[in-house]
Amino acid sequence: xxxxxxxxxxxxxxxxxxxxxxxxxxxxxxxxxxxxxxxxxxxxxxxxxxxxxxxxxxxxxxxxxxxxxxxxxxxxxxxxxxxxxxxxxxxxxxxxxxxxxxxxxxxxxxxxxxxxxxxxxxxxxxxxxxxxxxxxxxxxxxxxxxxxxxxxxxxxxxxxxxxxxxxxxxxxxxxxxxxxxxxxxxxxxxxxxxxxxxxxxxxxxxxxxxxxxxxxxxxxxxxxxxxxxxxxxxxxxxxxxxxxxxxxxxxxxxxxxxxxxxxxxxxxxxxxxxxxxxxxxxxxxxxxxxxxxxxxxxxxxxxxxxxxxxxxxxxxxxxxx
Amino acid sequence: xxxxxxxxxxxxxxxxxxxxxxxxxxxxxxxxxxxxxxxxxxxxxxxxxxxxxxxxxxxxxxxxxxxxxxxxxxxxxxxxxxxxxxxxxxxxxxxxxxxxxxxxxxxxxxxxxxxxxxxxxxxxxxxxxxxxxxxxxxxxxxxxxxxxxxxxxxxxxxxxxxxxxxxxxxxxxxxxxxxxxxxxxxxxxxxxxxxxxxxxxxxxxxxxxxxxxxxxxxxxxxxxxxxxxxxxxxxxxxxxxxxxxxxxxxxxxxxxxxxxxxxxxxxxxxxxxxxxxxxxxxxxxxxxxxxxxxxxxxxxxxxxxxxxxxxxxxxxxxxxxxxxxxxxxxxxxxxxxxxxxxxxxxxx
Amino acid sequence: xxxxxxxxxxxxxxxxxxxxxxxxxxxxxxxxxxxxxxxxxxxxxxxxxxxxxxxxxxxxxxxxxxxxxxxxxxxxxxxxxxxxxxxxxxxxxxxxxxxxxxxxxxxxxxxxxxxxxxxxxxxxxxxxxxxxxxxxxxxxxxxxxxxxxxxxxxxxxxxxxxxxxxxxxxxxxxxxxxxxxxxxxxxxxxxxxxxxxxxxxxxxxxxxxxxxxxxxxxxxxxxxxxxxxxxxxxxxxxxxxxxxxxxxxxxxxxxxxxxxxxxxxxxxxxxxxxxxxxxxxxxxxxxxxxxxxxxxxxxxxxxxxxxxxxxxxxxxxxxxxxxxxx
Numbered sequence: 002x003x004x005x006x007x008x009x010x011x012x013x014x015x016x017x018x019x020x021x022x023x024x025x026x027x028x029x030x031x032x033x034x035x036x037x038x039x040x041x042x043x044x045x046x047x048x049x050x051x052x053x054x055x056x057x058x059x060x061x062x063x064x065x066x067x068x069x070x071x072x073x074x075x076x077x078x079x080x081x082x083x084x085x086x087x088x089x090x091x092x093x094x095x096x097x098x099x100x101x102x103x104x105x106x107x108x109x110x111x112x113x114x115x116x117x118x119x120x121x122x123x124x125x126x127x128x129x130x131x132x133x134x135x136x137x138x139x140x141x142x143x144x145x146x147x148x149x150x151x152x153x154x155x156x157x158x159x160x161x162x163x164x165x166x167x168x169x170x171x172x173x174x175x176x177x178x179x180x181x182x183x184x185x186x187x188x189x190x191x192x193x194x195x196x197x198x199x200x201x202x203x204x205x206x207x208x209x210x211x212x213x214x215x216x217x218x219x220x221x222x223x224x225x226x227x228x229x230x231x232x233x234x235x236x237x238x239x240x241x242x243x244x245x246x247x248x249x250x251x252x253x254x255x256x257x258x259x260x261x262x263x264x265x266x267x268x269x270x271x272x273x274x275x276x277x278x279x280x281x282x283x284x285x286x287x288x289x290x291x292x293x294x295x296x297x298x299x300x301x302x303x304x305x306x307x308x309x310x311x312x313x314x315x316x317x318x319x320x321x322x
Numbered sequence: 323x324x325x326x327x328x329x330x331x332x333x334x335x336x337x338x339x340x341x342x343x344x345x346x347x348x349x350x351x352x353x354x355x356x357x358x359x360x361x362x363x364x365x366x367x368x369x370x371x372x373x374x375x376x377x378x379x380x381x382x383x384x385x386x387x388x389x390x391x392x393x394x395x396x397x398x399x400x401x402x403x404x405x406x407x408x409x410x411x412x413x414x415x416x417x418x419x420x421x422x423x424x425x426x427x428x429x430x431x432x433x434x435x436x437x438x439x440x441x442x443x444x445x446x447x448x449x450x451x452x453x454x455x456x457x458x459x460x461x462x463x464x465x466x467x468x469x470x471x472x473x474x475x476x477x478x479x480x481x482x483x484x485x486x487x488x489x490x491x492x493x494x495x496x497x498x499x500x501x502x503x504x505x506x507x508x509x510x511x512x513x514x515x516x517x518x519x520x521x522x523x524x525x526x527x528x529x530x531x532x533x534x535x536x537x538x539x540x541x542x543x544x545x546x547x548x549x550x551x552x553x554x555x556x557x558x559x560x561x562x563x564x565x566x567x568x569x570x571x572x573x574x575x576x577x578x579x580x581x582x583x584x585x586x587x588x589x590x591x592x593x594x595x596x597x598x599x600x601x602x603x604x605x606x607x608x609x610x611x612x613x614x615x616x617x618x619x620x621x622x623x624x625x626x627x628x629x630x631x632x633x634x635x636x637x638x639x640x641x642x643x644x645x646x647x648x649x650x651x652x653x654x655x656x657x658x659x660x661x662x663x664x665x666x667x668x669x670x
Numbered sequence: 671x672x673x674x675x676x677x678x679x680x681x682x683x684x685x686x687x688x689x690x691x692x693x694x695x696x697x698x699x700x701x702x703x704x705x706x707x708x709x710x711x712x713x714x715x716x717x718x719x720x721x722x723x724x725x726x727x728x729x730x731x732x733x734x735x736x737x738x739x740x741x742x743x744x745x746x747x748x749x750x751x752x753x754x755x756x757x758x759x760x761x762x763x764x765x766x767x768x769x770x771x772x773x774x775x776x777x778x779x780x781x782x783x784x785x786x787x788x789x790x791x792x793x794x795x796x797x798x799x800x801x802x803x804x805x806x807x808x809x810x811x812x813x814x815x816x817x818x819x820x821x822x823x824x825x826x827x828x829x830x831x832x833x834x835x836x837x838x839x840x841x842x843x844x845x846x847x848x849x850x851x852x853x854x855x856x857x858x859x860x861x862x863x864x865x866x867x868x869x870x871x872x873x874x875x876x877x878x879x880x881x882x883x884x885x886x887x888x889x890x891x892x893x894x895x896x897x898x899x900x901x902x903x904x905x906x907x908x909x910x911x912x913x914x915x916x917x918x919x920x921x922x923x924x925x926x927x928x929x930x931x932x933x934x935x936x937x938x939x940x941x942x943x944x945x946x947x948x949x950x951x952x953x954x955x956x957x958x959x960x961x962x963x964x965x966x967x968x969x970x971x972x973x974x975x976x977x978x979x980x981x982x983x984x985x986x987x988x989x990x991x992x993x994x995x996x
Contacts, residue, residue, distance in 0.1 A: 190448060191443050191444075191445055191448040191449040192448065192449050192451045194409065194443070195441070195443060195449050195512070196451075196462065197409065198409060198436065198440075198441045199436060199462065199467075199515075199519075200432075200433045200436035200463075200466050201462070202466075205466065209451075209462075210451055213453050214452075214453070310721075310724065310727065310728065310731065310732050310747065311728070311730070311731040311732070311747070312731070312732055312744065312746075313680070313732065313733045314733060394851035395851055504942050534710045534711055535710065535882055535883075535884070535923065535927055536922075536923065536926050536938060536939035537938050537939075538936075538938065539926050539928075539936040539937055539938035540938035541938075542936065543938070560851060560852065561928075562852070562930060563927075563929060563930045564928050566928070567928040568936075591931065600853070602930065604852050604855070604856035605852060605885075606855075606856075606859075606883070606886050606890075607888065607889065607929060608884060608885050608888055608912070608927055608929040608932065609888065610888040610889070610908040610911075610912050611909055611912075611913075613889055616856050616860075618853065618857055618860060619853055620857075622821045622822070622823055622853070622854060623851075
């Protein structure tokens, strides 16, 4: 290294005032907090998360106890009425949020881990690894969800853990394809080539250069996946394949159906859990999409597409020779 | 020597003569890429096609010398560089670095040489990880090769590399992200990262073509200073003017071959090969009153999948003769030119 | 024939501030002349020509005049620009050669502006497309080919043909040769020279060539305008700009450009251009200038005429100031 003498005069342009620093947190602020859709989604999620976590302290009654007449309509005592057993619907919906959100979250994490790993390995190594993993992905992708869930529930039993794993195993494929495409793009970036030319090994390149670059996309995808998983849990349970010992929104709907709530005109037994599922899925989709939009500037409108510049009279203070 | 400036030609010739032993010797290098036949091609069992990116290239870079590989896109200059750093596998030929054949080394054995040969890429907007600060970027090679131990020592090496790359004072830049740097500063960061390992040979692939005119000279002077310090520099460029100003020697490539090679000044002022002559004539001159009629070749460089017979340049050559379609000329010394000036043309 | 008078362009920034991208640009272009607009990236050269076409986004606001044969086409905004766009002023966009739609033939795409502006249709348009392709040096029967069947140089020729579709009076070319090899660059520049200028083959078009490459301007244009920080800091006939630059920036820009046969040292210009989202006091180039005076810090230099037709914005050309400074 002593071969090289220090250079003078070379740093003139380096000394210059640099480009203005914009904070790294700017991304979150600009894309989530600056976006009404995302704020709304986050607020809704916060409410449901609060209900799920602090449920036992909020629930007005014990959700498993008979606290009123069968199918009592909403009243001041039972805001959302009671079900076919006489249990308080509001308490049941709050209790159900815990399982529904929990299953949704953990199933999405399972999908993220499997899909993320397959996507990264497939995209990064390419070649035979890619062909092999993508073949498997394709097979899983074409298996119809519901029959598989029915078979799996029948085979492995109807526990909550099994439901989480089944949902995770069915829904990782889209994540894998998405991440693979992104990894292929990152792999071809010059800075990854440069790291390789430096002598960096695969694990370093994957963990230091590739993963951080795809992480935001993976997170956005996971948020969207939570919505899919909550929906899946709801219909699995509705089909009678859920864990019989837990209360979830899907089970409430199933219960109401089995208890002939529709014949009894007890809309309050079936609508609230359904509405909750819809709202949570909507909120998750809003948040997930806002993150995705922020990540993909190409989704924003091209600026030449609208040619409506404004004219402005020149105010006198400009000295325009 | 200390008074030597980029434009100081007498000094340059001296320094070239005084430069050290050969650092990189490339001999008869051949690199071909297989191209996909597509579904129909595979089904119909069409013969596999290959692009001859580099077909028999020989040159050397000595210590303290800047060698420029010049040519249009598709001429194989970047493939040559990629092959030399073993990012692309060559088909035949030898690559010797300080006397050791590195063309046949396994990836593991190659690691030691990766420290000695560093490459700088064209696009400083692309070649830095957007999530790495300047410090992270320059430290990375040190962490990969574990050449220094201890945070204090690492900090010292990083700062030293930054100072040599002209990123001074280092405190101002250490914690910045690439998007907080100008183009010139980014390229200096890439150079600093390359310098951190103390390489003997620097390969610069179009180091200034993405930068603003006003900062280009600074980067080129930086490379020139490194050369004077004893480093060998292999510069890949399409810009003949830059090569003429900063390189000691120029090799002009056309379709995977070196068609002319020699001392930079001599190649530009006294071009021998018809392709070099045409290339020199179409470079726009700075002086508006010097509007010589450029000798514009028609068409574009042909596809390196279907190479012309004989001399590869003959279909576009303004002075081609019948024999050019059959004779594949080799590089030969040009009579009456400076020593080391060679051209591959039957008419020379 | 075409004149720009005191053109200003501002862009709204997300943080509520404004970026004053073009700060009072004025120039005139006679029929058949070629003006080279040069400067570093971000100096406002592309914004200037986009404003001349009225092709600015809704975040932009514009003031000033663009006079086409004495008529201000910016007067009523989009409404008054659109009849002239492509019919009188056409543009070869930066990277246009890579902006062709891959699933439509080149001919269809060249015919598109004619159909949009109802200047030709059907068979007439087809004939015109062939004619245009021949004009830019592509055999007319290639009109039915797709963009991927064209080489880079040919796609750039096709992009030029598209700009010529409605026989404009002024051609604006934004970095038309930047991504091309020198040999193809020479071919394209030769074509642009053939198409424009007083000896223009067909149209007698004038051209504004935007580029960062001084030698290209030196070889192609009659006039050169050097832009810095949104202003034209020097403008004159190309020969005078090269031989007697009135602005230090022009001189330093030439010195930073290596010449194939030149032996002089190539010098970078220290520093970077100023930010345009805050008001500049004094001369915008002062922090990078090698001959700045005290007055440069406080007073913004006005446009000053040297020899006829040679203007610059630099205090050094003010005899009173220059004397006091030395």
